[in-house]
Amino acid sequence: MRLSLLAIALATLVLGGVFHFQGFDDYSARSFATGTAVVLVSLIVDVVRSLSKGEVGLDLVALASMAGCLFIGEYLAGNVVALMLTGGQMLEDYARARARREMTALLARAPRSAQRYEAGGLREVPIEAIKPGDLLLVRPGETVPVDGLVSDGARAMIDESALTGESIPIAKVSGDPVMSGSVNEGGAFDLTATEAAAGSTYAGIVRLVESAQGSKAPMSRLADRYALGFLAVTLALSAAAYWLGGEIRALAVLVVATPCPLILAVPVAIVSGMSRAAKRGVLVKNGGALEAMAQVRVLCLDKTGTLTSGDPMLVSVETAPGRDRDAMLALAGALAQASSHVVSVAVAAAAREKALALPLPRDVDEHAGAGVQAMWTG
Secondary structure, three states: OHHHHHHHHHHHHHHHHHHHHOOOHHHHHHHHHHHHHHHHHHHHHHHHHHHHOOOOOOHHHHHHHHHHHHHHOOHHHHHHHHHHHHHHHHHHHHHHHHHHHHHHHHHHOOOOEEEEEEOOEEEEEEHHHOOOOOEEEEOOOOEOOOOEEEOOOOEEEEEOHHHHOOOOOEEEEOOOEEOOOOEEOOOOEEEEEOOOHHHOHHHHHHHHHHHHHOOOOHHHHHHHHOHHHHHHHHHHHHHHHHHHHOHHHHHHHHHHHOOHHHHHHHHHHHHHHHHHHHHOOOOOOOHHHHHHHHHOOOOOOOOOOOOOOOOOOOOOOOOOOOOOHHHHHHHHHHHHOOOOOHHHHHHHHHHHHOOOOOOOOEEEEEEOOOEEEEEOOO
16 A cells, blocks of 8 residues: 555656646646645545544644645645655565564474374374473474473483574483473474463564564654644644745745654664664564663673674684694584584584585484594595
């Protein structure tokens, strides 16, 4: 709908300009007036809906501005205001859509089902059917479906980087808690559920993201809160301008008072900031939290590794006397390329950056939490 309104406002503005330069001023005025009227009708519908919900926004000023333009025949000014309004709304929609796309990876990781032990063996069940106390099987590479405890006798290697920023997988033993949304980096293990899906950690994060996408920034809320007062002052100034200088000056007050920066720029900036943060793996609760960051002067971190890029990297290679660093890195990199462990990935990447030859090892045997071994040239 907003795309159609933007297209109409732009098309009527361009068409009116063409008519004007061709000398057809009547057709030009009609074109400008049509664009203004179409957007105005749509805005009236939106404002009526908002008022029916008890919400009063600054769109009222834009409505008064376009209506004033039509009333006194300043159709070009009305068409320009209509284009600014619809263009800004489209920009906001684009920013929100981009934020949703960049958060898709987070939301898509939410598991939909789980393997639950039942009388007849394993059965795949919807995640909503899991209850505290259920015994589940978490296979290699799977996302943990609900919060739980590692079952008796089991061991697990858990990647919690998406939840805590801890880049190195953590070894878990019998009785240790495991958060939903973390990833099984080792072998399959049994998990005893302690929470239903709705109460688990990952479900809370998903709700947080969805809530953030629909939130308003404090600056926008503050502006909306005083929208009626702002409109009253604007109309009073416009009436004074009309009494002192006539219709054109009264309209000029309305057009200038149309608060496009508050209506459009603030939401776009907030949503774009949340989008950029999500792309870097940072979840922002809402627009208010993002805006409050501008006042932050001190940052306290509760533990080492909280603020990381999420991926380890090789910093240095230390060898025994007489050993060549590049030769040792090539050997380690050759072995590491056979493993998916995050440390192995970092070692192999460092070897490739140095353009070292990395022959493929044979008979690779990886033990979760213990290491990897293979045969190479005997």
